[in-house]
């Protein structure tokens with residue numbers, strides 16, 4: 149096995165002011181064939197919100213070979229009767245050389261290549277709560293030297309700087325975010341910087 153060789157990852161996470169535990173859950177992994185990253189944010193706060201975001205992340209963890217479409221569908225069905233959750237998933241297929249991403253609700257995903265070709269996902273509105281729903285998955289060719297930035301809705305638009313997309317060190321992106329963003333968070337905040345080399 150050959151873990152972590154193709155995608156460099158750095159994560160910044162901070163809970164909402166006054167909360168000890170963060171309601172956002174995330175997961176990422178790399179295998180020989182693919183890279184998968186997801187952020188889930190349970191609606192509301194407290195233990196039921198955390199339960200929903202954790203259900204979603206556990207499903208993705210145990211089904212990393214599934215497509216983004218399949219993952220969103222299974223996560224949605226497993227949230228029936230639970231507190232809803234918003235979800236962003238990014239999947240890189242190293243063999244097919246494709247990137248696929250989808251977000252249901254307010255999880256942002258952006259990508260930028262070294263020659264400044266920038267893409268931002270169009271989130272599907274709403275949230276996952278077991279109801280049948282349609283959603284779009286954006287699929288692109290996977291170019292080497294591409295940064296992917298995924299973030300929960302605790303990240304404010306004004307905190308997203310151009311620098312995040314042009315820097316080649318993922319650790320410096322999350323460190324810079326830590327230094328320049330508001331110290332007091334009004335919502336749970338997760339920012340994941342990834343670079344496919």
Ligand SMILES: [Mn+2]
Nearest residue numbers: 189301302335
């Ligand atoms: Mn949130």
